[in-house]
Structures are given as structure tokens and as C-alpha cells.
Amino acid sequence: MMEGVIIQGVGGxxxxxxxxxxxxxxxRGRIKKEGIKPVIGDRVCLEKEADSFxxxxxxxxxxxxxxxxxxxxxxxxxxxxxxxxxxxxxxxxKLLVMLEYADYPIIVCINKTDLENGEAFxxxxxxxxxxxxxxxxxxxxxxxxxxDIMKGKVTxxxxxxxxxxxxxxxxxxxxxxxxxxxxxxxxxxxxTTTHAKLLPLKFGGFIADTPGxxxxxxxxxxxxxxxxxxxxxxxxxxxxTGCSHTNEPGCAVLEKYHAGxxxxxxxxSYLALYTELAALHxx
Ligand SMILES: Nc1nc2c(ncn2[C@@H]2O[C@H](COP(=O)(O)OP(=O)(O)O)[C@@H](O)[C@H]2O)c(=O)[nH]1
Ligand SMILES: [Mg+2]
Ligand SMILES: [Zn+2]
Numbered sequence: 001m002m003e004g005v006i007i008q009g010v011g012g013x014x015x016x017x018x019x020x021x022x023x024x025x026x027x028r029g030r031i032k033k034e035g036i037k038p039v040i041g042d043r044v045c046l047e048k049e050a051d052s053f054x055x056x057x058x059x060x061x062x063x064x065x066x067x068x069x070x071x072x073x074x075x076x077x078x079x080x081x082x083x084x085x086x087x088x089x090x091x092x093x094k095l096l097v098m099l100e101y102a103d104y105p106i107i108v109c110i111n112k113t114d115l116e117n118g119e120a121f122x123x124x125x126x127x128x129x130x131x132x133x134x135x136x137x138x139x140x141x142x143x144x145x146x147x148d149i150m151k152g153k154v155t156x157x158x159x160x161x162x163x164x165x166x167x168x169x170x171x172x173x174x175x176x177x178x179x180x181x182x183x184x185x186x187x188x189x190x191x192t193t194t195h196a197k198l199l200p201l202k203f204g205g206f207i208a209d210t211p212g213x214x215x216x217x218x219x220x221x222x223x224x225x226x227x228x229x230x231x232x233x234x235x236x237x238x239x240x241t242g243c244s245h246t247n248e249p250g251c252a253v254l255e256k257y258h259a260g261x262x263x264x265x266x267x268x269s270y271l272a273l274y275t276e277l278a279a280l281h282x283x
Contacts (some may be wrong), residue, residue, distance in 0.1 A: 001045045001056065005072075005154075006038055007198035007206065014038060014055060016046060016215050025053035039069035040196045041154060041208065051180050063103065065212045068196040072154055073208050075105040077146070079159035079168060082118030082155040083111050089124065093269035095158060096130075100229035107149065108132045111164040114139045125261050137167040147172060147203060154198065154206045158213035169209070173201055178209075223277035227253060230270060232262050246271060 004018035014025045025046055027038055038044060038055055041064075045057040061071040076099055080087045087110075099106055108125045110118040114136040122132045131149075135142030150172070157165040166178035176199055196210035227233040227245050239250025248254070257267050 001047060002053075003043065003045055004044045005057075005198065005206065006055075007042060007200060008195075009038070014044075016044060016053070016055075017198070017206075018046065020200070023053050025055050028054040028056055031055055031058065032102055037065065039070075039071050040198055041071035041073065041206075048175060065196075068210060068212060068251070069079055070156070070196045070198075070208050070210050070212060073104060073156050074153040075107060075149075076156050076158050076213070077107045077168075079109050079111055079157055079163045079165050080117040080118075080121070081112045081160075081163040082121065083112060084115060085160060085162055087121045089121075089265040089269055090272060091160065091216075092125075093214070093266065094218060094273060095224065097221065097229040097273060098216055098218050099158065099213070100231070101127050101218070101221050101225065105206060106130060109146065109168070110134050111168060112136060113141065113176070124265050127263055128266055133207055135168070135171075137164050137171040140171060143168075143171045147201075150201065150203075150205050150207075152204045154208055155244065156208035156210055158215065162212075166250075169199070172207070173199070175202070176207075218273065218277070219226060223274055223281065226274055226277060227270065230266060232256070232266065232268070244274065246274065258263075 002018050004016040006014045007017050008015040012026060015022050016025050036058055038058055043059040044055045046053040047056040063073060064071045065073065078095060080092055096106060108130045110122045110132065113134050118134060122134065127130045133142055135146060157168065159165055166180045169176055169178050196208065196212065196223055198206040199209055200206055233253050236252035236256065238248065238252045240248055243251050245251050245253035256262050
């Protein structure tokens with residue numbers, strides 16, 4: 001048996017990457033009968049059939065995104081533009097919260113540093129505990145450091161339209177030539193992603209090309225879990241259980257905040273998102 005990763009699925013035929021080579025495979029009867037549908041990113045065992053391959057087994061998934069389905073994403077690079085469009089703490093924090101709740105390891109990447117250094121914005125995320133990378137796809141700076149952390153992993157990109165996600169993919173591996181667009185003028189082109197696929201990287205690993213993180217929705221997150229989605233607040237022990245971390249005496253989050261160890265921007269985001277969630281689940 002050979003092991004591989006499903007990188008694409010079209011009409012019941014799966015493209016599977018096996019040691020850097022791509023083979024076609026179909027789902028075998030038993031897998032179909034058991035009602036498990038292989039998805040992009042699945043690690044699978046293949047059996048040789050007459051002159052093709054069959055997916056004989058799907059290995060346990062460590063996570064699975066729905067609509068479109070992608071399994072086993074190792075990490076997400078959240079791309080933010082230093083300018084054009086101007087970065088927003090609120091918007092960034094909402095996206096980070098959604099991804100944290102789903103338990104994805106996150107890397108922050110500040111792009112367009114040729115226009116503005118983005119360091120003040122990035123510093124807030126470094127302080128929160130995120131790895132922060134500064135790049136410019138226009139000047140091709142900082143790209144090698146990103147490649148290093150992508151080696152051997154399945155990486156997805158998230159971030160607002162126009163921040164340079166497609167440009168970044170092109171800078172990392174020019175073979176893909178994803179369509180890039182001017183801010184606010186992105187058209188549905190030939191290469192616009194509607195289905196998910198994995199793009200194999202020359203240096204090992206894959207880019208998960210998926211629109212799965214383009215809608216930022218946190219309505220499924222209980223307000224009590226919100227602070228766990230902020231690494232700098234996570235697991236702090238407050239005096240009262242069920243502390244909202246907004247005004248209680250003996251609140252460990254507020255203490256850390258007043259000691260200057262949680263930045264104002266992040267705490268403000270916490271309050272805004274907490275209020276949003278509290279209003280949502282009032283009835
Ligand atoms: N100045 C500058 N512009 C960039 C950079 N990266 C991307 N852009 C431009 O920003 C626009 C949006 O880029 P695109 O990759 O389509 O963003 P996406 O919507 O996140 O995929 C395009 O016009 C790019 O040429 C950069 O590092 N510097
Ligand atoms: Mg794009
Ligand atoms: Zn508290």
C-alpha cells in the first residue's frame with residue numbers, strides 16, 4: 001500500500017500526491033459504502049488496481065473545513081496589508097478569533113512593506129504571542145522566511161481581499177500564477193477559486209487554495225469562550241468562575257491589561273466582540 005495526499009477531486013477521480021508524483025485514484029467500493037467521502041487534504045492509502053489506483057483507506061483527519069471541504073490544514077497564514085487597504089485591528093482580531101476557535105496554528109504576515117513598514121501594527125500581534133513576518137511581494141523581500149515555515153506543511157492563506165494573498169502564492173511558487181487584482185476591482189476570472197485544491201510546493205508541502213476563510217463568522221462562539229481565542233488571555237485564572245473579563249474584581253485579564261501586558265487595541269477588540277456575542281445570544 002502507498003500513502004498519499006488528495007490534492008484535487010473532479011468527478012469521482014482524485015488526484016493524489018505520492019512522494020511528489022501525482023496519480024489518479026478512484027474511491028473503492030467499501031469507502032463509498034461506509035459513507036465517508038474523501039476530501040481534499042485527506043491522507044489516504046492507495047491500492048494498485050489493474051492499471052490505476054484506488055483509495056483503500058482514509059487516515060484520521062486532524063481537522064476538516066467545510067464548504068468547501070479541506071482536511072488536515074497544518075497552519076494558516078493571516079495576511080494583512082501594511083497599507084492599501086489600511087489594516088484594521090477589529091477586522092484582524094475577528095478573523096483571528098474565528099481561526100483560534102477552530103484551533104488552527106496561526107502565523108501573521110504583513111505584506112506591502114515596500115509602501116509602509118507596518119511595524120506598529122505588527123508589534124501588537126508580536127506582543128499577543130503570534131509569529132509575525134514582514135514581506136513585500138512587490139520587492140520579493142521576506143519570502144524565503146515564509147517558505148521555510150511552509151516546508152512540509154499544508155498551509156492556507158486568509159485575509160481580506162486586496163491584501164496580496166494571490167501575489168504571495170505567486171511569489172512563493174511562480175508556477176501557480178494565481179490571478180491578482182487591484183484593490184476593489186477583483187473580477188471572477190479563470191483562476192478564481194471556487195473549489196478547493198492543494199497546490200504542491202517544489203520545496204515540499206502544499207498550499208491549500210480555498211475560499212473557506214473568506215467569510216468571517218464568529219456567531220457560533222460562546223461568549224464565555226471568547227477570551228480563550230486570545231493567546232495573551234488564554235488560561236488566565238480569575239477570582240470568579242464565569243468571569244466576563246470586563247469589570248469583575250480579581251479578574252486576571254484586567255490585571256494583566258492594567259499592567260500593560262495586554263495591548264489596548266486587543267483588549268478593545270475583546271470588548272467589542274464580547275458585546276457582539278452577548279447581544280447575539282441574549283434570547
Ligand atoms: N505595493 C505593493 N502592492 C502589492 C503587494 N502585494 C500585492 N500587491 C498588489 O495588491 C493588489 C491585490 O493583490 P492580490 O494578490 O490580488 O490580493 P488578494 O485579493 O489578497 O489575493 C494587486 O494590485 C497587487 O499587485 C506588495 O507587496 N506591494
Ligand atoms: Mg486573490
Ligand atoms: Zn476575568
